[in-house]
Amino acid sequence: MTAPVTSLPPAPTGASPWVIERWTRSSITFASATVLLLAVLSLGPLWLQAGTVDRLTTLFIYVILAVMWNALAGYAGLVSIGHQAFFGLGAYAMVRLADAGLGPYPALLVGAMLVALVAVPLAVFMLRLQGGEFAIGMWVVAALAHLCVNLDTLVQGETGTSMIALQQYAADDRRAYTYWAALAAMAGLCWVVFWLLRSKVGTAAQAIRDNETAAISLGVRVVAIKRLVFVLSAFGCAIAGGLWLATSISFQPKTYFSVQWTAYMIFMVLVGGIGTMEGPILGALLFFAVETLWGGQGVLYLIGLGAIAMLFALFLPKGIWGAVQQRWDVHLLSAGYRVRSLPEHRADAGPATPQPGGRNSQA
Known part of the structure; x- marks a missing residue:
């Protein structure tokens, strides 16, 4: 005698076969591992060699620069080639x-807070510019900031000056304090x-970023949002400039206001993946390894x-992490919503219709 075959109850009328979520198993695992890694790194100066501590401090600064530039260009659509202005002003x-x-x-x-305050009125003028005008305008701002700093008698023009106040700390203490400050700034x-x-x-x-005209029609406060991201980016780059000064002690305007800093930011973001949270961090790690x-x-x-950046722009425009997301739909630091299909409610139902972009998609 065979047992009766039972089937799953039918889905309620009108029930959606999809669920909207933010956290996935992979993102929760990655977030937990990140917290653990930060806890281990916080003990770095206690067990790492001096050279390793210095190199990790440099890595933390690179991550800050990449994340700040990506927030501005990758999410707010404001491409800047003059963000060395805030880097140099933070050190100054x-x-x-x-x-x-x-x-x-x-x-x-x-x-860094003072630089952020300066960025508030600056945003009033700069955010009137669009596209290439904004990019070139930021480069002009950086050049003007450089010239103004050179006029300060304390700086002594391009000769520069030294951060004498740092000499009050022993070398090991200064190295540890700078490391902890960089780690805290990066994480924060x-x-x-x-x-x-x-x-x-x-x-x-x-x-x-996607369509400013459409955003305005939906009631988005475009200027306020852009200003907030612009000021945050200025603050972060200023923090990075101050941290770099703490590692090198000497301040020379031509070094801190050099366009190479923005070039580094662009490289890290383009290679890692612009418009993603994971991409700039990955790009900073790769740039650090190459350097x-x-x-x-x-x-x-x-x-x-420069050649690597050009190749990525031509053949992998979404960067490494953008390509990974497109191919395997992996989101370790998911900032948006994701749509996931629910299991079938009926035993005799056919296979689910495949969705574009895989099982899950970023909303």
Whole structure:
């Protein structure tokens, strides 16, 4: 005697076969691993060699620069080739505040906040520009900032000056403090960007990037959103400039206001994947590895970076992580919503119709 065959109850009338979610098993695993990694890295100066601590500090600064430029260009659609302005102003503000008697590390934070305040009125003028006009306009701002800093007698023109206040710390202590400041700044700024992208601000910024006219018609406050991202990007780059000064001690305007800093940002974001959260971090890791291996090659190294960036722009425009997402639909730091198909409700139902982009898709 055979047992009766039972079937699943039919789906309720009108029930949707799809579910909208943000966190997936892979993203939860990655977030947990990231927290654990940050906890391990926070103990770095206690067990790592001095050279390794210095190199990791450099990596943290690169991640900050990549994430900040990507927030501006990849999500708000504002491509800048003059973000070295904020990098240099952050270092200069730190020098000035330290000379006024403020401690070096408080000066780093306060200086970045002052640069962000300067970016607020600057945004009023710069955000009137579109596309290439904005990019060139930012380069002009960087050149003007460079000239103005050179006029300061404390800086002594291109001769520059030294961050004497840092000499009050022993070399090992200064290395550890700078490392911890860079790690905290990187983690904090990445979290802020991630949080913004998961909020209405992030959705609005991406709408502006994709079609500003359509975003305006939907009631998006375009100017306010752009200004917020612009000021945040300025603050992050200023923090990076101050951290770089803390590692090198000397301040020379032509070094800090060099367009190479923006070139590095563009390279990291293009190679990693513009418009993604994971891409700039991956790009910073790759750039750091390339610099570590071949940075001593001088001009050939820079030519190689330019050639690689050009090849990626031509043949892999979405970058490495963009290609990974397109091919395998992997989202480790999902900033948007995802649509996932539910299991079949009926035992005799046929196979589900395949959806574009795989089982899940980014909304």
